[in-house]
Amino acid sequence: MAHQSELISEDILAYLKSQEEKSMLRFITCGSVDDGKSTLIGRLLWDSKMVFEDQLAALESDSKRVGTQGEKIDYALLLDGLQAEREQGITIDVAYRFFSTDKRKFIVADTPGHEQYTRNMVTGASTAQVAVILIDARKGILTQTRRHSYLASLVGIRHVVLAINKMDLVDYSQERFDSILKKYQSFAASLGFDDITAIPLSALEGDNIISPSPKTPWHQGPTLMQYLETVQVPDASAGKPFRMRVQWVNRPNLDFRGFCGTIASGQIHPGDEIIVPSSGKKTRVARIVTMDGDLERAVAGQAVTLTLEDEIDISRGDTLATPEDVPHHAARFEAKLVWLHEEALTPGRSYLLKAGSATAPAQVSQIKFKLNVNTLAQEPGETLALNEIGVCSLSLSKPISFDSYRENRGTGCFILIDRLTNATVGAGMIHQPLLQSSGKGWIEADLGPKARAEQKGQSPKVLCIASQDQKHRTEVAELVEKKLHSQGRHSYRLDQQSLSLEPGSKDEQARLLAALGEHFLAAGLILIVSLSDQDPHLSDALMGRLNTESFCQVDLKKDIGTISLSPQQQAEQIVEELF
Amino acid sequence: MSPKMTHLRQLEAESIHIIREVAAEFENPVMLYSVGKDSAVMLHLARKAFYPARPPFPLMHVDTTWKFREMIEFRDKMAHECGFDLLVHVNEEGVRQGIGPFSHGSGIHTDIMKTEGLKQALTKYKFDAAFGGARRDEEKSRAKERIFSFRTEDHRWDPKSQRPELWNVYNAKVHPGESIRAFPISNWTELDVWQYIYLEQIPIVPLYYAAVRPVVERDGMLIMVDDARMEIKPGEKVEYKSVRFRTLGCYPLTGAVESTAATLPEIIQEMLLTRTSERQGRAIDHDSAGSMEKKKQEGYF
Ligand SMILES: Nc1nc2c(ncn2[C@@H]2O[C@H](COP(=O)(O)OP(=O)(O)O)[C@@H](O)[C@H]2O)c(=O)[nH]1
Numbered sequence: 001m002a003h004q005s006e007l008i009s010e011d012i013l014a015y016l017k018s019q020e021e022k023s024m025l026r027f028i029t030c031g032s033v034d035d036g037k038s039t040l041i042g043r044l045l046w047d048s049k050m051v052f053e054d055q056l057a058a059l060e061s062d063s064k065r066v067g068t069q070g071e072k073i074d075y076a077l078l079l080d081g082l083q084a085e086r087e088q089g090i091t092i093d094v095a096y097r098f099f100s101t102d103k104r105k106f107i108v109a110d111t112p113g114h115e116q117y118t119r120n121m122v123t124g125a126s127t128a129q130v131a132v133i134l135i136d137a138r139k140g141i142l143t144q145t146r147r148h149s150y151l152a153s154l155v156g157i158r159h160v161v162l163a164i165n166k167m168d169l170v171d172y173s174q175e176r177f178d179s180i181l182k183k184y185q186s187f188a189a190s191l192g193f194d195d196i197t198a199i200p201l202s203a204l205e206g207d208n209i210i211s212p213s214p215k216t217p218w219h220q221g222p223t224l225m226q227y228l229e230t231v232q233v234p235d236a237s238a239g240k241p242f243r244m245r246v247q248w249v250n251r252p253n254l255d256f257r258g259f260c261g262t263i264a265s266g267q268i269h270p271g272d273e274i275i276v277p278s279s280g281k282k283t284r285v286a287r288i289v290t291m292d293g294d295l296e297r298a299v300a301g302q303a304v305t306l307t308l309e310d311e312i313d314i315s316r317g318d319t320l321a322t323p324e325d326v327p328h329h330a331a332r333f334e335a336k337l338v339w340l341h342e343e344a345l346t347p348g349r350s351y352l353l354k355a356g357s358a359t360a361p362a363q364v365s366q367i368k369f370k371l372n373v374n375t376l377a378q379e380p381g382e383t384l385a386l387n388e389i390g391v392c393s394l395s396l397s398k399p400i401s402f403d404s405y406r407e408n409r410g411t412g413c414f415i416l417i418d419r420l421t422n423a424t425v426g427a428g429m430i431h432q433p434l435l436q437s438s439g440k441g442w443i444e445a446d447l448g449p450k451a452r453a454e455q456k457g458q459s460p461k462v463l464c465i466a467s468q469d470q471k472h473r474t475e476v477a478e479l480v481e482k483k484l485h486s487q488g489r490h491s492y493r494l495d496q497q498s499l500s501l502e503p504g505s506k507d508e509q510a511r512l513l514a515a516l517g518e519h520f521l522a523a524g525l526i527l528i529v530s531l532s533d534q535d536p537h538l539s540d541a542l543m544g545r546l547n548t549e550s551f552c553q554v555d556l557k558k559d560i561g562t563i564s565l566s567p568q569q570q571a572e573q574i575v576e577e578l579f
Numbered sequence: 580m581s582p583k584m585t586h587l588r589q590l591e592a593e594s595i596h597i598i599r600e601v602a603a604e605f606e607n608p609v610m611l612y613s614v615g616k617d618s619a620v621m622l623h624l625a626r627k628a629f630y631p632a633r634p635p636f637p638l639m640h641v642d643t644t645w646k647f648r649e650m651i652e653f654r655d656k657m658a659h660e661c662g663f664d665l666l667v668h669v670n671e672e673g674v675r676q677g678i679g680p681f682s683h684g685s686g687i688h689t690d691i692m693k694t695e696g697l698k699q700a701l702t703k704y705k706f707d708a709a710f711g712g713a714r715r716d717e718e719k720s721r722a723k724e725r726i727f728s729f730r731t732e733d734h735r736w737d738p739k740s741q742r743p744e745l746w747n748v749y750n751a752k753v754h755p756g757e758s759i760r761a762f763p764i765s766n767w768t769e770l771d772v773w774q775y776i777y778l779e780q781i782p783i784v785p786l787y788y789a790a791v792r793p794v795v796e797r798d799g800m801l802i803m804v805d806d807a808r809m810e811i812k813p814g815e816k817v818e819y820k821s822v823r824f825r826t827l828g829c830y831p832l833t834g835a836v837e838s839t840a841a842t843l844p845e846i847i848q849e850m851l852l853t854r855t856s857e858r859q860g861r862a863i864d865h866d867s868a869g870s871m872e873k874k875k876q877e878g879y880f
Contacts, residue, residue: 008848012844012845012848013844015848016777016847019774020585020587020774020778021585022586023583023585024586024590093723093741094723094743095722095723096722096723096765096766097716097722098715098716098768100586100768104586105586105768105771107766110722119743120743122745123743123744123745126745126746247599247600247603248602248603248629250629250632251632252631252632256631256632258631260599260628260629262592262595262596262747289631290627290630291626291627291630291631299584301584301588301589301592302588302592303591303592303595303596303599303628316603340743352752354748354750355748356747356748357600357603409746413745413746413748414748415745415748415750417750417752422750422752422753422754423740423742424742424743424744424745424750427743427745
């Protein structure tokens with residue numbers, strides 16, 4: 001166990017060598033008040049020798065003074081963090097505990113079981129790979145157990161330990177244990193865990209914590225520590241498509257331009273092609289630079305600096321991805337949102353959304369339904385109060401790159417920040433991008449389209465630039481946008497490619513695009529859409545739906561397509577003629 | 580197949596992520612450099628985060644004027660070798676008042692020369708973020724500390740304004756005057772720190788290694804006689820013992836441990852086999868339960 005390895009005293013160098021291969025496991029413990037969670041964690045710390053003599057002395061005196069165990073040591077006292085809480089006898093926040101054995105280092109997110117459970121549990125679980133769910137063997141499965149399990153599954157935890165505690169109080173009854181497990185399995189079947197491992201425990205007596213207890217000869221499975229030391233949490237993210245959000249652009253001098261970030265998923269090698277979804281530009285990785293020398297490969301979890309073969313425009317918040325499997329890039333998506341703040345969510349209000357290093361103003365445009373964490377039932381709702389969870393549509397002021405949370409934990413999560421108080425008010429897990437506004441869309445304020453257009457000093461328009469050559473039309477559209485921008489106009493650009501988000505019929509696509517056009521006009525903006533001239537149904541749909549005054553169309557070949565004009569000249573001509 | 584990241588590599592990557600995030604989000608960050616082993620690791624990680632560039636922030640040391648002399652030498656050497664700008668701040672008001680640990684006791688000394696000194700410096704330079712090398716495993720009250728720990732305009736830690744932290748997404752928004760204390764090595768333990776120092780061959784102050792040093796036994800602690808300001812009281816005698824320090828601070832407040840561990844492996848070995856926590860040698864922690872929490876609210880960390 002722990003660091004008792006003979007090696008330490010006999011051959012410290014060999015011991016240190018063996019430690020270099022040690023892995024790490026992050027888990028969360030959840031239980032209701034008095035299930036024995038503190039006692040259990042205290043034991044784990046104690047038994048893995050993470051408690052020192054001076055701490056023990058303090059513990060002994062504390063145990064006598066405020067403990068609940070008479071003259072015996074109250075392991076739970078090893079944990080209570082803040083004085084205020086200690087006096088109230090409750091824990092009110094997520095605490096992180098650490099212990100290690102010769103095989104692994106453990107980080108425990110210790111979350112209290114009372115009312116603030118959702119916020120705390122979601123916080124603690126967001127970085128955890130395993131959930132240890134405590135059950136009092138006398139009480140069996142409670143509402144809280146369901147809630148904890150549901151929240152663990154919501155945040156993407158795939159491995160669960162059902163820690164059936166206080167077995168000493170039910171005479172170590174196998175029958176009791178089996179019936180709890182059976183009930184749990186049938187309830188949890190829908191939650192999508194990869195595995196559920198039940199262990200009969202007495203945190204107080206130390207049964208099945210470290211070594212198998214003689215009192216439960218019928219238990220064939222591992223002890224808690226055996227499980228934690230050996231559970232394989234294959235790093236799913238390593239096998240996934242390459243993603244890295246750029247945190248920092250490293251420019252020490254003119255000859256070096258490195259993009260720093262933590263690889264969210266997949267792996268990368270020098271020579272690999274990458275795409276920047278925000279611009280659609282591609283290039284190859286030149287070097288993976290670290291202070292310890294260049295790497296031949298880097299994998300999910302590593303914090304690296306990449307240099308690229310071509311100078312393309314990349315800044316903080318952009319995602320680098322493999323072109324073989326490109327993330328979504330959109331300004332609207334549906335997500336599960338957990339509300340973390342006392343002040344309830346106000347739909348339509350502008351919050352700051354932060355996803356990795358990407359930040360954008362965002363509003364919740366619609367709450368599709370709320371999720372009851374106890375029953376999983378869908379309920380209607382106009383807002384989300386503290387600890388409530390809803391499935392919502394979010395609209396951002398600019399697109400960001402993302403994946404669905406289910407596919408990619410690292411690129412599918414975000415937080416919402418209150419723009420006035422700067423508090424972190426929400427945590428989200430993205431389902432999928434949304435193109436068209438289902439239902440209400442941007443919440444209508446008292447302002448109308450006219451007021452919005454006037455404020456921007458422009459007449460809103462949807463401009464279609466058509467060409468079969470995607471590169472050409474994108475280039476012209478970009479130039480048009482730049483020109484408009486320099487004239488102080490408010491515009492936005494979309495390419496057909498970014499529209500084919502979901503496979504759908506052509507009609508569906510056309511309908512979405514037309515609806516999008518309407519929204520831009522209502523917002524007082526100029527929308528530049530670059531389309532293939534092979535897909536007339538798209539521009540037709542726009543034409544059909546929008547009034548002629550605000551819609552215009554340019555075919556780069558037919559209308560101004562003389563070969564003698566450069567894209568620059570074409571763009572200038574378009575801007576001059578139309579605006 | 581992908582290579583598994585070992586626990587130290589995972590910790591390293593997490594810390595680098597945090598350091599880059601602070602550099603990117605704040606206008607005017609600073610790295611608080613205490614010269615101890617945790618600071619050594621933090622500094623090393625900062626260099627890694629921005630290699631081949633220099634880290635885009637200065638180092639700052641709040642000098643109480645009672646640090647071990649070897650710490651000051653080491654500090655200047657490291658800042659120079661690593662190409663950091665080094666700011667040294669001393670609470671001049673405290674110096675004028677003649678505040679010191681011998682004359683005023685550990686509480687007042689630490690409060691004025693360290694806590695007040697730090698606040699002065701943060702106000703003077705208008706830093707909106709300060710890296711600190713604190714770890715969550717150091718003390719119970721730190722177990723809940725955030726990685727981005729919010730500080731009010733008067734540098735206080737207010738439990739109610741701490742923000743939930745999910746995934747590796749950090750809220751870096753502050754109003755003018757407010758700031759964030761960022762702790763990149765929050766999730767490291769003392770053992771992790773030592774193992775990493777060993778693995779990466781990070782230079783540390785020689786005081787961590789055992790050597791024969793002049794010490795006096797006082798209040799149950801072995802205090803090193805580092806300069807002439809230490810008066811030897813009647814009944815005390817200066818002995819030459821093989822000692823080392825598990826933690827470094829003001830020399831009159833930092834107890835040495837008798838040891839012959841003169842190499843990193845020996846230090847780690849000793850640490851794994853001893854049964855006292857590293858903070859035991861720090862005089863300021865010996866007050867009542869919850870004293871760290873109070874210190875934190877006052878802005879000590
Ligand atoms: N009999 C028995 N009591 C336990 C066991 N585990 C914890 N307890 C007791 O249950 C009470 C609550 O335990 P604690 O660890 O503080 O629970 P928490 O609220 O979940 O952290 C304390 O009195 C513990 O001593 C157990 O396995 N058996």
